[in-house]
Amino acid sequence: MTAMLVGPAPYIYVCTRMRVRKSKLIPRDEYLRMLNMGLPEITRFIEETEYKTEIDELGTSFKGMDLIEIGLSWNLAKEYQRILDITPGFLKEFTTAYLRRWDIQNVLTIIRGKMQGMSQGKIKEVLIPAGELDRVFLDRLLTEDTPERIAEALKGQKIYPILARDLPSALADGSLARLENELYKQFYSDLLVDARSGVKGGPQFEEFIKLDIDITNIKSLFRLRGDNLQEEAGDMMIPGATFSVDELQRLNSMENQNEFIDSIKNKIKLRPLLEIIDEFREKQSVRQIEVALIRVQLRQMERMAKIYPFSIHPILSYLEMKKYEVFNLRALARGKESNLESESIKGYLVM
Amino acid sequence: MALRDIKPTRSELIALKRRIALSERGYKILKMKRDGLILEFFKILEQAKDSRGELLAKYRRAVETMAFANTIEGAIGVKSAAFSVKEVPQIDLKSKNIMGVVVPEIESSKVKKSLVDRGYGVLGTTSAIDETALAFEELVEAIIESAEIETTMKRLLEEIESTKRRVNALEFKVIPELTEARDFIKMRLDEMEREELFRLKKIKARSV
Numbered sequence: 357m358t359a360m361l362v363g364p365a366p367y368i369y370v371c372t373r374m375r376v377r378k379s380k381l382i383p384r385d386e387y388l389r390m391l392n393m394g395l396p397e398i399t400r401f402i403e404e405t406e407y408k409t410e411i412d413e414l415g416t417s418f419k420g421m422d423l424i425e426i427g428l429s430w431n432l433a434k435e436y437q438r439i440l441d442i443t444p445g446f447l448k449e450f451t452t453a454y455l456r457r458w459d460i461q462n463v464l465t466i467i468r469g470k471m472q473g474m475s476q477g478k479i480k481e482v483l484i485p486a487g488e489l490d491r492v493f494l495d496r497l498l499t500e501d502t503p504e505r506i507a508e509a510l511k512g513q514k515i516y517p518i519l520a521r522d523l524p525s526a527l528a529d530g531s532l533a534r535l536e537n538e539l540y541k542q543f544y545s546d547l548l549v550d551a552r553s554g555v556k557g558g559p560q561f562e563e564f565i566k567l568d569i570d571i572t573n574i575k576s577l578f579r580l581r582g583d584n585l586q587e588e589a590g591d592m593m594i595p596g597a598t599f600s601v602d603e604l605q606r607l608n609s610m611e612n613q614n615e616f617i618d619s620i621k622n623k624i625k626l627r628p629l630l631e632i633i634d635e636f637r638e639k640q641s642v643r644q645i646e647v648a649l650i651r652v653q654l655r656q657m658e659r660m661a662k663i664y665p666f667s668i669h670p671i672l673s674y675l676e677m678k679k680y681e682v683f684n685l686r687a688l689a690r691g692k693e694s695n696l697e698s699e700s701i702k703g704y705l706v707m
Numbered sequence: 708m709a710l711r712d713i714k715p716t717r718s719e720l721i722a723l724k725r726r727i728a729l730s731e732r733g734y735k736i737l738k739m740k741r742d743g744l745i746l747e748f749f750k751i752l753e754q755a756k757d758s759r760g761e762l763l764a765k766y767r768r769a770v771e772t773m774a775f776a777n778t779i780e781g782a783i784g785v786k787s788a789a790f791s792v793k794e795v796p797q798i799d800l801k802s803k804n805i806m807g808v809v810v811p812e813i814e815s816s817k818v819k820k821s822l823v824d825r826g827y828g829v830l831g832t833t834s835a836i837d838e839t840a841l842a843f844e845e846l847v848e849a850i851i852e853s854a855e856i857e858t859t860m861k862r863l864l865e866e867i868e869s870t871k872r873r874v875n876a877l878e879f880k881v882i883p884e885l886t887e888a889r890d891f892i893k894m895r896l897d898e899m900e901r902e903e904l905f906r907l908k909k910i911k912a913r914s915v
Contacts, residue, residue, distance in 0.1 A: 425781050461831060468790035482783045530793040536828025572830065579834050583822040592829040642834035643779070687778045694774030704779050
């Protein structure tokens with residue numbers, strides 16, 4: 357990562373902008389109010405907020421729930437790109453690196469869609485160009501005929517080395533699961549390298565990455581335990597944070613739930629996480645556990661943003677909160693469309 | 708069989724008696740087959756009731772988890788994960804024989820998969836996708852199981868219906884008509900015998 361000489365003003369500016377944007381996000385009370393609304397009211401509410409531009413833009417191509425969902429995703433992608441535009445220096449590089457997870461998702465979706473013989477239009481509908489690879493680049497990938505050519509077109513990108521290494525075996529195997537896990541593991545490894553490169557603000561970024569890795573690993577552990585999957589569990593764990601892969605593998609093989617939770621608690625130092633993990637002793641669905649962990653992560657990110665007001669934290673905190681606003685609105689609309697009870701929908705909202 | 712078409716001869720009577728005996732034997736066998744098929748049908752019916760109930764419950768569960776997955780992951784996330792499905796279940800169709808009725812025996816490749824075999828990565832998805840995938844895998848398994856039971860039931864019903872028609876035809880049409888024809892021939896032969904006897908007496912009386 358190349359060093360950039362910039363003064364503190366741009367950092368203060370962008371962090372302040374993030375705080376302003378965060379204040380404009382839909383508050384908890386509004387979600388509670390929306391839970392009592394019908395689908396047409398929720399749709400109107402969404403159309404009257406800042407998502408209006410995208411909904412109007414896409415109105416001719418999509419309709420109904422698809423319009424809402426794709427409009428929300430487009431807004432998220434555009435918002436992320438706008439933030440990248442105003443973010444200076446190292447913060448921009450950290451933010452770009454963090455948003456690369458969307459590139460992984462988009463590239464894998466394109467490869468899978470091509471393997472399934474889906475049309476370009478159908479694949480395009482499910483892409484969210486919120487990462488480093490913009491819409492034009494993704495459109496170019498869509499025109500490639502084979503997964504190998506898609507990988508070749510990504511030469512020079514961060515994900516290329518793993519794609520070049522693992523794609524042939526994944527195609528031979530017919531499953532991209534392992535490749536997907538490897539890409540995410542490499543993504544976190546790259547983030548840690550960037551954070552530890554000695555640049556200013558790196559330690560704060562590393563703190564966030566470790567939190568993200570820990571939360572992701574704990575979520576994966578609960579999912580794997582729910583599926584009683586013992587072998588290959590290590591392949592799905594991300595190294596570099598509180599737990600080593602061996603420790604995670606050992607945790608996964610523990611049969612007793614209390615023993616498992618105690619072992620996690622012995623290593624974790626974050627108080628809110630410790631408190632929430634204790635609640636998992638009682639039988640809960642994996643989804644409930646995931647939502648609870650996401651809530652803890654967001655609260656912790658918010659806390660870190662307050663401790664380091666002119667660092668990467670306010671930006672990352674906003675990015676995550678914006679993402680969950682989109683997810684919440686989508687959940688409300690989709691949930692109402694499927695006639696789910698308000699209480700059920702509420703359980704899936706991150707607010 | 709119209710009685711006027713019947714030749715009242717002894718050979719015809721013997722042939723008719725043979726046909727009646729054959730028909731009665733066939734009637735008994737077909738009746739036993741029908742009863743046996745009905746017993747088999749009721750056994751299958753119990754299984755069909757269970758499998759249909761199970762199928763319905765699994766369908767409801769699958770639809771519900773899909774609704775939850777759409778709520779949590781959005782249609783985009785669900786479609787993106789669905790692109791990971793790499794194979795369709797392979798169905799191996801064999802047949803077995805239940806009292807002469809050929810019914811299918813369906814064997815399928817394993818539909819239910821573990822988390823690692825589903826084709827999507829754990830790190831890029833959530834448990835909502837796992838739950839939905841599992842619910843639909845169970846639904847597909849239930850459909851395959853139901854297909855075997857329901858087809859067996861349908862074939863048994865068709866066979867019961869046709870056997871019942873044959874039994875009824877024998878009982879109410881073939882055997883009564885043959886019996887009537889036999890009685891007619893018997894009566895005609897007796898009459899002819901009496902006529903012959905009378906004629907002989909007349910001739911004897913004239914010659915005396």
